[in-house]
Structures are given as structure tokens and as C-alpha cells.
Amino acid sequence: MTSTLTPVRKRSALTKGQLPKFAPYVVLVLALVVGAAIMAVVGFNAFGWGIVSAILFTAGLVGWSAAVEGGRKAKDKLATCLVVGSFLVALLPLISVILTVLINGLPGLLDPGFLSTSMNGVTGAFDNKSVEQGAPVMGGIYHALVGTIQITLLATVISVPVGLLTAVYLVEYGEDRPLARAITFFVDVMTGIPSIVAGLFAAAFFFAVVGPGTKTGAVAAVALSVLMIPVVVRSSEEMLKIVPNELREAAYALGVRKWRTILKVVIPTAISGIASGVTLAIARVIGETAPILVTAGFATSINTNVFSGWMASLPTFIYTQILNPTSPSNPDPSSQRAWGAALVLIILVMLLNLGARLIARIFAPKTGR
Amino acid sequence: MSKRIDVKDLNVYYGKFLAVEDVNINIEAKSVTAFIGPSGCGKSTFLRTLNRMHEVIPGARVEGEVLLDGDNLYGPGVDPVTVRSQIGMVFQRPNPFPTMSIRDNVLAGVKLNNQKISKGEADALVERSLQGANLWNEVKDRLAKPGSGLSGGQQQRLCIARAIAVEPQVILMDEPCSALDPISTLAIEDLINDLKDQYTVVIVTHNMQQAARVSDRTAFFNIAGTGKPGKLIEVGDTHTIFSNPTQKATEDYVSGRFG
Numbered sequence A: 001m002t003s004t005l006t007p008v009r010k011r012s013a014l015t016k017g018q019l020p021k022f023a024p025y026v027v028l029v030l031a032l033v034v035g036a037a038i039m040a041v042v043g044f045n046a047f048g049w050g051i052v053s054a055i056l057f058t059a060g061l062v063g064w065s066a067a068v069e070g071g072r073k074a075k076d077k078l079a080t081c082l083v084v085g086s087f088l089v090a091l092l093p094l095i096s097v098i099l100t101v102l103i104n105g106l107p108g109l110l111d112p113g114f115l116s117t118s119m120n121g122v123t124g125a126f127d128n129k130s131v132e133q134g135a136p137v138m139g140g141i142y143h144a145l146v147g148t149i150q151i152t153l154l155a156t157v158i159s160v161p162v163g164l165l166t167a168v169y170l171v172e173y174g175e176d177r178p179l180a181r182a183i184t185f186f187v188d189v190m191t192g193i194p195s196i197v198a199g200l201f202a203a204a205f206f207f208a209v210v211g212p213g214t215k216t217g218a219v220a221a222v223a224l225s226v227l228m229i230p231v232v233v234r235s236s237e238e239m240l241k242i243v244p245n246e247l248r249e250a251a252y253a254l255g256v257r258k259w260r261t262i263l264k265v266v267i268p269t270a271i272s273g274i275a276s277g278v279t280l281a282i283a284r285v286i287g288e289t290a291p292i293l294v295t296a297g298f299a300t301s302i303n304t305n306v307f308s309g310w311m312a313s314l315p316t317f318i319y320t321q322i323l324n325p326t327s328p329s330n331p332d333p334s335s336q337r338a339w340g341a342a343l344v345l346i347i348l349v350m351l352l353n354l355g356a357r358l359i360a361r362i363f364a365p366k367t368g369r
Numbered sequence B: 001m002s003k004r005i006d007v008k009d010l011n012v013y014y015g016k017f018l019a020v021e022d023v024n025i026n027i028e029a030k031s032v033t034a035f036i037g038p039s040g041c042g043k044s045t046f047l048r049t050l051n052r053m054h055e056v057i058p059g060a061r062v063e064g065e066v067l068l069d070g071d072n073l074y075g076p077g078v079d080p081v082t083v084r085s086q087i088g089m090v091f092q093r094p095n096p097f098p099t100m101s102i103r104d105n106v107l108a109g110v111k112l113n114n115q116k117i118s119k120g121e122a123d124a125l126v127e128r129s130l131q132g133a134n135l136w137n138e139v140k141d142r143l144a145k146p147g148s149g150l151s152g153g154q155q156q157r158l159c160i161a162r163a164i165a166v167e168p169q170v171i172l173m174d175e176p177c178s179a180l181d182p183i184s185t186l187a188i189e190d191l192i193n194d195l196k197d198q199y200t201v202v203i204v205t206h207n208m209q210q211a212a213r214v215s216d217r218t219a220f221f222n223i224a225g226t227g228k229p230g231k232l233i234e235v236g237d238t239h240t241i242f243s244n245p246t247q248k249a250t251e252d253y254v255s256g257r258f259g
Helices: A024-041 A046-068 A073-109 A124-133 A144-173 A178-191 A197-210 A217-241 A245-253 A260-285 A290-295 A313-323 A332-363 B042-047 B080-086 B102-106 B119-132 B150-164 B184-196 B208-214 B239-243 B248-254
Strands: B006-012 B018-027 B031-035 B058-070 B087-090 B169-174 B199-206 B217-223 B231-236
Touching: A046 A073, A046 A144, A073 A332, A144 A178, A144 A217, A144 A260, A144 A313, A144 A332, A178 A217, A197 A217, A197 B119, A197 B239, A217 A260, A217 A290, A245 A260, A245 B087, A245 B150, A260 A332, A290 A313, A290 B248, A313 A332, A313 B169, A332 B150, B006 B042, B018 B042, B018 B217, B031 B042, B031 B184, B042 B058, B042 B169, B042 B199, B042 B231, B080 B087, B087 B150, B102 B150, B119 B150, B150 B169, B169 B184, B184 B199, B184 B208, B217 B239, B217 B248, B231 B239, B231 B248, B239 B248
Parallel strands: B018 B231, B031 B199, B031 B217, B087 B169, B169 B199
Antiparallel strands: B006 B018, B006 B058, B217 B231
């Protein structure tokens, strides 16, 4: 009769010829052990061990799979190994950078007053004292933090309206006209402008308009916005393009004017993408060094006025601390401050990215019942 | 609150391509007129010229006259925005605004035009429009929820509510049921029947039974072949068109011999 009385459950014919679930782990352990053995023979180092183990793992798993499961599954395993391997290779430098900055930057960041004092009055004598007598490292990045935030904010204020309106023109009014095509072309060209050229442009522009030697935060902001505008245009354009035409038509059919349709229907629908695009553009320029160096100079004291006087920023602070340590004989405190500033910069960029995700989520069109 | 439309010698072009040729038709007020015909014969294109929505498509233009109670839509100085506020449109696929609640979707025509409206008036308008679209009972408890959370049929009725909230003279419907199931289709057809008491309704449909069920008059469009312009073959009472058409092509089409 039927097999309801059969006590032994035989393996399903549909799952025949498969590797057991634990197979990759077994191969991984074996690969690590054999890899360690090979490295012990030729001289051990962690990097080599990782590479040898990865190759052994791939070869072992694919070979085993080919023997048991056949060619198709083996090819699948090979592709999986290659994909995961490339992912790890891509991830490695990122983790390495974050770890290095974290390890080197934390002592500087944890220094009392690092975020709340400037380098005003901090001379080489203090640094010598801290190295020779173990006194705490003086000085901080407050002035650079203020400078970075103000310059970037001003650059954003300049770039977002220009960039967004350009994108609106391209998507809603351009219709492949010669002007629209020219704008698209020049935006593409602008994306590739080296940042130092943008800095030189802004410096030369202000020299010509305001007067020679004009170096202020505002000049730096103009330089940064030259770099930012193409990014904002491109990302906003893409976001506006994916707003379905049906929504525009629905608004037109209600007798809504075109500019109101754009303002109240198209942009709100795309706002989450635009906002995250803008945030990413900010993250892109916040770490620029060269254009700020030639436009805002560098300062050691606090300057909260973007329109007058030289201004410090985090990247230029790092640059000067490493290149011209406050105390040439004892550069360690300076490099500690530079690493601390680098850590703050990375944290700022990370916060901006988190902010972009948050903004995207808040503004995203709501679904649900 | 409804006007008639008279179309005289209308040609529609996409760039140099003549898409619809020489249409003459009278659309009676407070009636339902259905446009039927094979795909690509210019029904939807022609429908869009009735409220100048074809202008959204680059290169589209018309020659001829469309008279709304005697006023030419294409006369000099006529603002397409004014035209569209009098002649509303419902599209093939439901397209409620995703960023707005159900209530705001209904009020979209008012709010997007920045007209001032008190909360009481707005509430009354929302209820009246949703009642008019047979949707009130289903959504009255969740007016603040997003419109995109409704089912397809409900979304389409929301779009109809949105269209009648601006109190147009004429409502154009471009295959409003083609994306809907039979039950939702029935709800929309019932609604069309109610709407003709107040509005002039023009509906494009691929479903001949639907045309026979809802319309008072039917217009049959046909196309001689690809690359040729679409033409209005015959227009008349729905009953006549389906039982005793004068043209051979109409008879072939409605009896299912082609198309």
C-alpha cells in the first residue's frame, strides 16, 4: 500500500546529489589550516595567508561541487566565490581607512578642549613641553570646524538653488533644445573639473571683482559650489526624470498651471531623492583641500565671518599640521591633532550620509492603508 | 453645469505625421459618448485634443475647431489651463498623487491652484466629490491616509472624485476601466451612469460591451493601415451603431469580424 507505514524516511529524489549544508564551512576551515601550513613554510604574513586561503577555498569548494553536484552547480559556486571575493577586496581598504583613522585619531579627539579651542597662541613651546614632560596636548580644531561648517553651508546655499533650478529647466522645459543640450554638456564637463582649478577660478574671480589678495570663506564657498553644482544638477535631474509623467498629466488635467505642477507635484514627489543627492554632494566637497587653500588660506584663530579674513577648515588644518608641524622638532602632537581632525571629518561625512537616509525616509511618498 | 462640444474639421499631427484626419462630431451635453475602434486609430489622441492635453506631448498640434458651447478651444488667446479646468480628464491608469492623503487628493485641484477654501467648505467638497464617485463609504474613516494605499478600482474612483471636485463641464475618460477587474469596472460604469445627470461624459473604451452598456452615442474610429491617419468612420446612437450601422467597417468591427 502507501508508504505511511514505512519507518525509514528515504532521502527525497529531488534533493539528490547536493553538497551538505555545512560543506562551505568545512572547506573554509580546511583552507585556513592548509593555508597557514603553506605560509609557515614560505614565511608567515596575514595578508598572504588570506589570499592563499581564499584561493584554496575556491578551488576546494568548486572541485568538491564539480565531483558531487556536476558542472552547473560548480560554475555557480565559482561565480559566488568571485562575487564575494570582489566584495571583500572592495571592502578591505574602506575598513582599513576607518580603522587607521579611528586608532590614530581617537587620542586627539579625546583630548580635553580639542573641539572647543583653536590653535590661537599654541606655539611649538607647548608641543615640546607635552612631549618632554608629558603635559596634555594643547590646541584644538574649533576654528577649523567652524570654518568647514560655514564654508560648506554657504556653498550649499549657493549650489542648491542654482542646481535644482537648472535640473528643473532641463527636465521640464528643456525638451532637447540646443540650450538644454549645451547645459547638459557643460555640466558633464564641470563634473570633471579638477578641484584646484575651481579654486583658482574663484580666487581669480574675486581678485578681479573685489581686489587682489581677497581670501575669505566666501571665496572658498564659491569654489566649492563650482564643484557642487554639477553634482546637484545631475542627481536632481535623474530624480525629476523618474517622476511619472502621469502625475504631471493628472495635475494639468485639473487645470493646474505648469509652474505650480512642478512646485507642488513634481518636486514633492522627488524631494527625498533630491535631498539625499544634495547631502551626498555636500559630503563630496566637505573634504576638499586644494580649492580652500588657494581661496580661504588658513588661520589659527577663530573667524566666524565668512566674508572677511582668512578662514581655517578641517582639510587645510590637517594639511598644515602635517606639512608644517607647530613644533618642527617634535611633530607628534601636530600629527595627533591632524589625525583627530581627520576623524572628525569622517564622522561629519558619516553623519551627512545618515542624514541623507533619514531625509529620504521622511520625505518618501507614503504608502500603507 | 454641462456644455456640449462641437468638433469641426479637426486634424491632429505629431510633428509632420497626420495622426487623426478630418473629424467632425457633435457631443451632446449631459450624455455619455463612447469612442470605440482598434488600437492606434487615434481615439485617445483625439480625446486629448478635446481639453488640449495633447500639447503635453512634444510636437503634437491640431488644425480645426473644437467648440465648447460655441467657444473655440483653439481660438487665439485661449489659455489651455482655463480649458482644462472646464474639461476634466480621467486616465487609463489610476494616478493619485503619491505625496498626498486621500483628502488632499480630492482637494488637489483647489489646493494646487492656491484657491482659498475654508475647512468647512473643504470638508463639504471632499464628501460631495467622494459621494459623487461612490467612494465615500469606503474611505470616510481614513481620509488622512495616503491615496496610494487604496485598491486599483478605488484609486480610479478617487481620480474621478478628484476630477469632479473642480466642477468641470465635461469629463473625458481614457479607457478608465482597462486596468481594473470586472467588479471595479461595474462600479465605474454605474458611476458613469450617475455622472451623466450632471456632466457631459466622453469615454474611450476597447470594450464594446462597455460602450453598449454605458453610452448614449457611440463613435467608431478606424485606421486604413499603419502610417495612415485615423478617421472617424461613423457616429450615432449607440443602439443604431451596434444593431444597424450604415458603414460596412463599423458592422465588421462591432460584430467581431475584425479588431
